Every structure is written in C-alpha cells, then in structure tokens.
Amino acid sequence: MIEVEGLTKQYRNVRAVEDLTFSVKPGVVTGFLGPNGAGKSTTMRMIVGLDTPTAGQARINGKRYRDLNRPITEVGALLDAKAVHPNRSAASHLKWIAQANGISTKRVDEVLGIVGLSDVAGKKAGGFSLGMGQRLGLAGALLGDPGVLILDEPVNGLDPEGIRWVRGLMQSLAREGRTVLVSSHLLSEMAQTAENLVVIGRGKLIADTTVNQFIRDNSGTSVIVRSPHLVEFGQALRDEGVAFDTGVDDDGRERLVIPERSSDEIGALAYSVGVRLDELSEKRASLEEAFFQMTEGAVQYHGTEETAAAKGAR
Template sequence: MIELQGLTKRYGDKTAVDDLTFTVRPGVVTGFLGPNGAGKSTTMRMILGLDHPTSGDVTIDGKHYAQLSDPFTYMGALLDAKAMHGGRSAYNHLLCLAQANRIPRARVDEVLETVGLTSVAKQRSKGFSLGMGQRLGIAGALLGDPRILMFDEPVNGLDPEGIHWIRNLMKGLAAQGRTVFVSSHLMSEMALTAEHLVVIGRGKLLADTSMADFIEQNSRSYIRVRTPQPERLKDVLSVAGINPVLTGDGSFEIHDGDPAKVGELAAQHQLVLHELSPQRASLEEAFMQLTAGSVEYHAGVHGEPAAPQPNWGGQWQQKQQEKRQGKEA
C-alpha cells in the first residue's frame, strides 16, 4: 500500500505537487491521471525517494522507500524505459540489476520470457524499438517479484498485442493481491484496465474514486432515439412529460429518461424505432470535463487564445465536502 499525506513539492515559485493526500490500495489497478504538467511524474519520483518533498510525507506500507531493506523485492517501478546502458544486452542489463539486489540469476530468464524478449535477450538494448524498450523496462520492474508495482506510461510504443498483454499483466498482478499504480494518457486503455482512479491537475487532487463513480459524476448520460416519424414521436413523448432534444443527425436525445418507458410508449402508438440506446460518456469525456480548468497548455484556434475553462475539479471537491458533512450530520 502506498500512502501520501499532504505531499507537496515546490521548485522555486513553481508548485509541482500541492498537498496531495490519497492511498493506493492492493488488489486493484489504480489509474493515475492528469493533464501534462499536472505533477504525476514528480509524485512518482517522490514515492521512490528520487525527489524529496518540500512538505508532507509518502510511505510504502508505513516505511519510506529508503528504509526498505530489499527495495527491488518490495517495489518495482518503470518511470523511464530509456534509463539503461544501451551497450548492454537485455540479459546483461537485467543481470546487473539482479546481482546488485541479491536476486537469483534464474529470475532474469523468467522475466525475459514473461515480457516476450527471450529471442532478443543477447541483443544490445540500443537497437531496440520503443516498444521493446518498454518491455525491457517492465521486465526490470518485475525482476524482484515485488508486491507493489508502479508504471509510468507502460503502453507507450507498444503494438496492439503488446497493449493487450500489459493490460492483462496488470490485472493479473492486482488479482494476486498486489498494489498496482499506473499512469497513462491513453484513456481508452485505462478505461479497460483500472478499477480505481486518482486524478490530479496542477498538482492538486481532483478525484479519488472508483472508475464507475468517476464517469457517473463527471459526465452526462442520455437516451438516443431514431425514428422515421420524428414529429409523431416528439408529440407522444411530450404528452408523457418527456422532452426530447433533436440533434443535428436527426436523432433525439432524452435526458433523465427511462429507455423501457420510451420503448413502451413507441409500441403503444405503433411508432417504428430505428434506434433506442442508452448513451454514457467515455472515460476520456469525463476526464476532459473534470480537468478542463486544470490544463496548463490550451491550444487556441487559428491563433486565437483558448477560452477560459470551468473549474470542474473545484466542483468535485465541493461535492465530496458536502458528502462528508452530510455523513457527520
């Protein structure tokens, strides 16, 4: 388990991480999301003791990383897949790590097979593709068979087969009761992998919740209806107190409605429906909405400055405070 308490990191006048408090628990894949410059990499570096916090604390099962007697067997991490000697073969790179951390030589062959690099084990890593380098970095994280794993952009450079493999690997590790903490910008993949999300923006915590609750709280859901008789359908629904909104493609959007009720009304009035489907926002849409006010670099259109964005993160924090106050009452 990884625990952060008021973790803060400043570089001069720049606050990279601002009073972060959250817990990464075992048994689930926890996704770590945030826009560029949000402070994710700095947070991960502080977890590993590579950067020292300005204030606050971060512990791994109650200990600082530097206090772990066998860190490689306790926690494995991939922060930069290029952080290796390019002149060494994949095998020798892992062997050096193993010997420096009192890990049996046999483990090197095991992790090479796990990541699919056995056939290129004797090749120098400087000739590896980006995806092969990622696999080697993941092998290094797995080398000590650790109970806690942390990955920063693990799917970067991987092909579809590789992405499918790392997804199943992380899920499998979590199913074994291990702590898995992963940062990624690939929202579609994170939606298939993570069960819990921690979202930050400009160093501040924006969300710490389950995947399902995150999407529900930060997106809109509606019913999409298409019919060759739009005017009749609109009249029928309006009489029933349902207000459909006509979209540009000729379909209707119904908010806060029941798909079963809409279908029954259409059947009662012998209306043909070409589509009746509940729509739910994707993780990417929910993420964009929550972090809109925390994006440091907004792209304008045709030279025009980007419009100011609403502070969805502040609204999420206000909702959480209201929930806590309701429980205390």
C-alpha cells in the same frame, strides 16, 4: 498498498505537487491521470524516494520507501524506460540489478520471457526500439516479484498488440492481489484497463474514485430511441415535458436523442402510450470526454487550433 498523505513538492517558485492525499489499494488497477505538467511523474518519484517531498509523506505497505528492507522485492517501478546503458545487453542489464539485490539470475530469464524479449536477450539495449525499451523496463519492474507496481506511461511506444498485452499483464497482476498504479495519456486504453482512478491537475487532487463513477459524475447520459412512430412518440415526450433532439444514426435511420434520462424511464413512457420501439439504448460519455470536462481548468499548457499558416492566409 500505497498511501500518500499531504504530499507537497516545491521547486523554487513552482509548486509541482500541493497537499496531495490518496491511497492505492491492492487487487485492482488504479489509473493515475492528469494533464501534462499536473505533477504525476513528480508524485511517482516521491513515492519511490527519488525526490524528497517538501511536506507530507508517501508510504508503501505502511513504510517510507527508504525504510524498506529490500525495496526491489516490495516495489517495482518503471519511471524512465531509457535509463539503461546502451552498450549493455538486455540480459546483462537485468543481471547486474539482480546480483546487486541478491536475486537469482534465473529470474532474469523468467522476466525476459514474461515481457517477450527472450529472443533478443543478448542484444544491446541501445539498439532497442521504444517499445522494446518499454518491455525491458517492465522486466526490471517485475524482477523482484514485487507486490506493488508503479508504472509511468508503460504502453508508450508499443504497437496495438503490445498495448493489449500490457493491459492483460497489469490486470492479471492486480488479480493476484498486487497494488498497481499506472499513469497513461491513452484515456481510451485506461478506460479498458483500470477500475479506479486518481486524477490530479496543477499538482492538486481532482478525483479519487472508480472509472464508472468518474464518468457518471462528469458527463451526461443520453437515451437513444428508434421507432416507426417517432412523430407520435415525440409528441408524447413533449406532453411529459421531456426535451429531446432529432437526428440520424450512422446508417441514416431517424432517431431521437433524449438527454439526462434513463432507458427505464423512456421505455416505461413508450409502453404507456403504446408506441413500439426498435431501439432503446443509453449512451454514456467516454472516459476521455469526462476527463476533459473535469480537468478543463487545470491544464497548464494550452494550444490554439488555428495554425500560423492559416492566419497568414486570411
């Protein structure tokens, strides 16, 4: 378990993290989200003792990282996949870490197999692609068979198959009872991977909740209705004071979109007025839409949609 309490980090005139408190429980994947510059990487570095907090503390299984007896066997971290000597082979890189921490070198072969790098174990890391480097970083995080994993952008540079593999790996590790904290900018992927979310902006906590609850709290739900009697049903909705929009679906079929209502409510109304429905479904916003809604005021860097070339053409 990871516990963060009142964590603060001040860099001269910049407060990167401010009074941050949250916990990461075992058994589920917890996504760590926030805009660029929100303080995610700084927070992760403080959890594993690479940066010293200005105030507050982070504990792993009740202890500060520096107080752990054999940290690599309790915490596995992937914070910078490029932190590998380019002239070392994948196997050599892992072997020196294993030997320095009293881990059998047989474990090196095991983790190389887990991450799919067995065939390139003797290849120099400097020749690895970005995705292969990420896999090597994951192998290093798994080397001590830790119960806690802290992963910063682990799918960066991976192809779709690799992203799917990392998703399955993280979920299987969580099912084993491990604590998994993972940051990512791929929100659609995080929606499929994580159960819980910790969201920060400008170094402050914005949300600490489940994925489903975060979406419900920060976006609306619409009911989609198709029927051969849309005119009649539209009048029934007006009679009940229910607002709706008209439109067509991807197949060009007419439909009604009814915001902020449940399918149970709309279905009951259709039944009461004797209107047959060909479709009655709920549409929830995506995690991406909910994230942007929630963090709109916490984005540090803003761009403009109009390019300089477009402005010059006016």
